[in-house]
């Protein structure tokens with residue numbers, strides 16, 4: 623697979639836009655399928671802005687104006703024919719995603735890879751009923767997808783490992799540090815671990831042990847301090863394994879294992895809170911402070927990427 627193959631994307635929402643940016647930045651022609659062509663101008667502008675930021679951070683080999691010319695936004699699925707890889711990042715809805723794959727199968731060659739950016743739908747479920755299920759993979763990105771080095775490539779029950787390995791090679795050319803999951807599991811790696819952490823965070827808050835602010839502060843200054851440098855296993859190596867076993871014996875039985883969703887979360891969502899995108903969340907925001915948090919998060923994402931690259935070169 624050559625470095626400059628045409629890549630297709632589907633969906634131009636939050637993640638679809640940053641995914642298209644990442645692939646354009648790596649030098650590919652990108653055809654982005656949207657169901658609403660009315661958003662094309664806005665999406666092109668957003669992606670152009672992301673490319674300009676990448677240039678300012680010294681992360682582009684070509685000028686943003688040159689790269690954005692290689693983006694083709696369309697609502698005609700037939701224009702994805704002859705693409706070797708199509709990455710779907712539409713709404714997290716099994717039936718919507720499956721409907722799209724059936725449509726894609728009508729235009730793509732049987733060997734074209736379809737990747738889904740699903741957060742937590744098992745790939746094996748998405749493969750059901752497809753004519754060529756072996757070419758469907760999970761290709762899981764993290765936001766902002768044009769900055770983070772994260773990617774999980776996931777095989778469903780009937781995925782061909784050969785296709786997954788092709789994506790791993792491509793992803794490395796896109797500046798990612800991909801992990802390959804040879805077997806499908808709901809939530810993959812990071813979401814399983816992140817949601818286990820969130821469940822315990824709600825447990826501490828809802829039972830009155832600590833406030834939202836205190837939980838956030840502790841995690842930022844402990845996990846946040848080392849987790850970009852070392853995963854949990856390397857961290858145990860660095861800090862001494864036996865003590866962790868002792869703690870596990872006492873602590874595991876006490877950790878929250880409820881399958882109920884947190885009441886606090888249910889309440890906020892019922893009240894319409896979306897987070898900084900509508901300035902309503904766990905913390906109070908004004909539109910200005912919400913925008914400030916969004917901007918600062920992008921600034922931090924570039925800084926942490928640089929720090930991660932610096933230290934991965936040293937190891």
Ligand SMILES: NC(=O)c1ccc[n+]([C@@H]2O[C@H](COP(=O)([O-])OP(=O)(O)OC[C@H]3O[C@@H](n4cnc5c(N)ncnc54)[C@H](O)[C@@H]3O)[C@@H](O)[C@H]2O)c1
Pocket residue numbers: 632633634635636637638655656657658711712713714715718722739740741742762763764765
């Ligand atoms: N937001 C995140 O941080 C994040 C992280 C990892 C994975 N994901 C996953 O990525 C996917 C997209 O998430 P998002 O946050 O970008 O959502 P989003 O709501 O911002 O974007 C989804 C977009 O898909 C479009 N769409 C829906 N059906 C379509 C169709 N049939 N054809 C073309 N476009 C269609 C919608 O109009 C919308 O613009 C979801 O599966 C989500 O679980 C999101």
